Amino acid sequence: MKRALVVIDVQNEYVTGAMPISYPPPAESLANIAAAIDTAAQEGVPVVVVQHAAPAGSPVFARGTHGFELHDVVASRPYSHLVEKTLPSSFVGTDLDAWLRREGIDTLTIVGYMTQTCDESTTRDAVHRGYRVEMLSDATGTVALSNRAGTLTAAEIHRAVLVVMQTFFAYVATTTEWIGALRTKTPLGRPDFAAATDAGQIKTDG
Numbered sequence: 603m604k605r606a607l608v609v610i611d612v613q614n615e616y617v618t619g620a621m622p623i624s625y626p627p628p629a630e631s632l633a634n635i636a637a638a639i640d641t642a643a644q645e646g647v648p649v650v651v652v653q654h655a656a657p658a659g660s661p662v663f664a665r666g667t668h669g670f671e672l673h674d675v676v677a678s679r680p681y682s683h684l685v686e687k688t689l690p691s692s693f694v695g696t697d698l699d700a701w702l703r704r705e706g707i708d709t710l711t712i713v714g715y716m717t718q719t720c721d722e723s724t725t726r727d728a729v730h731r732g733y734r735v736e737m738l739s740d741a742t743g744t745v746a747l748s749n750r751a752g753t754l755t756a757a758e759i760h761r762a763v764l765v766v767m768q769t770f771f772a773y774v775a776t777t778t779e780w781i782g783a784l785r786t787k788t789p790l791g792r793p794d795f796a797a798a799t800d801a802g803q804i805k806t807d808g
Contacts, residue, residue, distance in 0.1 A: 605642075608710050613671060652724075653686050685697065692720065773791050
């Protein structure tokens with residue numbers, strides 16, 4: 603396997619801007635993102651940084667604003683490739699897939715924001731394109747949501763998405779577990795839909 607660390611939307615908007623991450627606490631996720639980037643550099647794993655962009659005048663992520671800029675945790679560290687996107691999936695309308703294939707990458711490790719939007723969309727898209735995916739539970743994060751469909755806390759959203767990802771789309775690990783796997787040159791596991799069903803985590807009708 604050949605990994606790439608994909609750092610999604612670690613921008614000021616999610617820390618000091620209009621949409622501050624609330625769970626896990628951003629101090630925790632940012633520290634783990636930093637540790638993941640540093641370990642990737644030490645172990646020769648390429649780092650892809652993804653930056654969300656919206657047109658000037660947009661309420662969030664508008665180009666040229668402080669919120670659009672990469673947070674210093676990412677901006678102060680070297681990376682291999684920068685992707686600018688305008689939709690949740692880091693693959694749509696970008697050169698990410700072409701770059702990964704040129705580099706011979708077959709496994710993506712996802713960190714960054716937010717768990718249920720850009721992280722999840724990129725993960726699902728990656729699986730559909732044939733990549734193996736890992737997601738670091740404590741190096742991602744989200745916000746609480748409330749709309750006409752209902753209300754969810756950030757912790758509820760985060761936990762639910764990670765359970766779904768582990769069921770089929772990505773192996774969910776802590777940053778410490780991932781760092782250990784890198785340093786010992788061992789793969790993490792794979793999601794297992796059948797095992798999740800057998801364990802009673804999913805109820806089916808058939």
